[in-house]
Amino acid sequence: MTTSRDTPASRRVRANGDGTVYQRKDSRWEAAGYVLAPGNTRKRIRVYGSSRTEALAKLTEKIAASNRGVPVVTAQGSLAAYLTYWLENVAVHHLRENTHTRYTAVTRLYLIPGLGRKKLAKLTAKDVRTWLHQLRTTCQCCTRGLDTAREESRCCAAAECCSKRLSPLTLAYVHSVLKSALEHAVREEEIPRNVARNVRNGTPRPRRFEPLTAEEAREFLAAASGQRLQPLFELALHTGLRKGELLGLRWDDLDLAGGTASIRRTLQRTNSSGLTALPTKTKNSERRIALPTPCLHSIQQHRSRQRQEREAAGKDWQISGYVFTRPNGAPIEGATLTRHFNSMLRQARIRRIRFHDLRHSAATLLLEQGVELVVIKELLGHAHIGVTATVYAHVRLRLQRDAIDLLSNALRDPAQIAGRPDGGDDEPPLAGAAVR
Structure with a gap:
C-alpha cells in the first residue's frame, strides 16, 4: 500500500485553489495558480524557485495578495x-x-x-x-x-x-x-x-541660488527686527532650518535653559488632511541643534507676546502648541509665511530671494567662516555628507582658491618681497610667519 510519504513531492495532490507545484527538467521548481488580475478577472501565473519551498512561498504570497483584493499585474499587461x-x-x-x-x-x-x-x-x-x-x-x-x-x-x-x-x-x-x-x-x-x-539622461545642473552675503544678512536681520515673526526669520538664517521644520516647532521641542531645539516634525499641507504635522523629510532630518544666544532672547520675548495674544483672544484662542502661530493660536500656512517674507523684503528694499535661500545662506556663511563640512551636514539634517558637498561645491572651490593663494604667498622668496618697490604689487606683504 502506498502512503503519502511514498508519493514524490512533485506529484502530491494539493487542495483546490492552492495551485500546483512540480519540478522542471532543468531541476528548478515551478508553481502555478490563479490570481486576481486587473479588470476583475482571473489569470494563471507561474513562479519559479530553486526549491519546492521557495516556489510555494512565492505562489502563496501572490495568492494571499489576490485574496485581499490586490490585483497581480503580469508582464503581459501594458x-x-x-x-x-x-x-x-x-x-x-x-x-x-x-x-x-x-x-x-x-x-x-x-x-x-x-x-x-x-x-x-x-x-x-x-x-x-x-x-x-x-x-x-x-x-x-x-x-x-x-x-x-x-x-x-x-x-x-x-x-x-x-x-x-x-x-x-x-x-x-x-x-x-x-x-x-x-x-x-x-x-x-x-x-x-x-x-x-x-538609459543615460545626463546629470542636470543643480538649481542656481544666490545666498545672502554677510552684509546682506545683516540688513535682513535689521529688517526683521520688530516684526511679529522676527524669531522665525532669525532661526531660519542662523540655523538653516527648513520652512516646514520651523512651522512645526512646538514649545516642548525647545530647551531654552540648555539652548537646544529638537527637530521632530514638519508642518505641511496635504490633499487629504489639510495642514498637518508629518515626519521629517528623512531620518537624518530628525535631529537636535544648538540655538544661538540672539535667537534665545527673541524666542523668550516671543513667548511673552504669545501669552498676551492668548489672553486677548480668550475663548477664540486655538490651542496648538506650536511656537509660531497666527494671532489666534492657529498654525501658520507655508504660503502665508512666504507672503510675509516677500513683503518684508520689498519694504526693506532687499533683493528678492526665496525663503529656502535663507537655508543656503546659513550654510554658505558657515563655510566661509571655516566651519567643517560634517558640522554643517549635521546642522542642516542632510542624509549624506555628499549632498552637502555637492550643493555647496562652488563655495568649497572658492575657499580652496583662497587657501592656494595663501600658500603661494607664504612660499615666495623673502628677498623678492623685500626688494619689491613700494606700490609694485597690489597685494599687501605678509607678516613674517613660519610655514608649518
Whole structure:
C-alpha cells in the first residue's frame, strides 16, 4: 500500500485553489495558480524557485495578495496598467503623501501618454530613450493640448510655437519615477531587468541660488527686527532650518535653559488632511541643534507676546502648541509665511530671494567662516555628507582658491618681497610667519 510519504513531492495532490507545484527538467521548481488580475478577472501565473519551498512561498504570497483584493499585474499587461497598480497598491504605502501626489501627476501627464500602450515585458531601453528625447524636444503646449484650451491661442494653434519644453530637472524627475516603478517590477519578478536604468539622461545642473552675503544678512536681520515673526526669520538664517521644520516647532521641542531645539516634525499641507504635522523629510532630518544666544532672547520675548495674544483672544484662542502661530493660536500656512517674507523684503528694499535661500545662506556663511563640512551636514539634517558637498561645491572651490593663494604667498622668496618697490604689487606683504 502506498502512503503519502511514498508519493514524490512533485506529484502530491494539493487542495483546490492552492495551485500546483512540480519540478522542471532543468531541476528548478515551478508553481502555478490563479490570481486576481486587473479588470476583475482571473489569470494563471507561474513562479519559479530553486526549491519546492521557495516556489510555494512565492505562489502563496501572490495568492494571499489576490485574496485581499490586490490585483497581480503580469508582464503581459501594458505599462499603463502596471503603473496604475504600482501607484495604488505599492507606492502609496512607501511614499509621503505629497510625493505620491507628484508621482501620480507625472504618471498621468507624461508616462502613460508616452509609454502607456507598451507591453511591460516588451519595453526596451530604446523605447525609453526615444520617449525622453521626444519630451526634451517637444513643446508641451502642443503635446498636451494646452493651447487649444485657451480662450485665445498664442502657441501652436496660432502658428507661433512658444517652445515650452521641460527643464532638465523636470526631465530627470520624470525619468526617476519610471525607474522606481520598473525597479519594483524587477523585485516582483515581472521583468528580468530595469531597462530605464540603461538609459543615460545626463546629470542636470543643480538649481542656481544666490545666498545672502554677510552684509546682506545683516540688513535682513535689521529688517526683521520688530516684526511679529522676527524669531522665525532669525532661526531660519542662523540655523538653516527648513520652512516646514520651523512651522512645526512646538514649545516642548525647545530647551531654552540648555539652548537646544529638537527637530521632530514638519508642518505641511496635504490633499487629504489639510495642514498637518508629518515626519521629517528623512531620518537624518530628525535631529537636535544648538540655538544661538540672539535667537534665545527673541524666542523668550516671543513667548511673552504669545501669552498676551492668548489672553486677548480668550475663548477664540486655538490651542496648538506650536511656537509660531497666527494671532489666534492657529498654525501658520507655508504660503502665508512666504507672503510675509516677500513683503518684508520689498519694504526693506532687499533683493528678492526665496525663503529656502535663507537655508543656503546659513550654510554658505558657515563655510566661509571655516566651519567643517560634517558640522554643517549635521546642522542642516542632510542624509549624506555628499549632498552637502555637492550643493555647496562652488563655495568649497572658492575657499580652496583662497587657501592656494595663501600658500603661494607664504612660499615666495623673502628677498623678492623685500626688494619689491613700494606700490609694485597690489597685494599687501605678509607678516613674517613660519610655514608649518
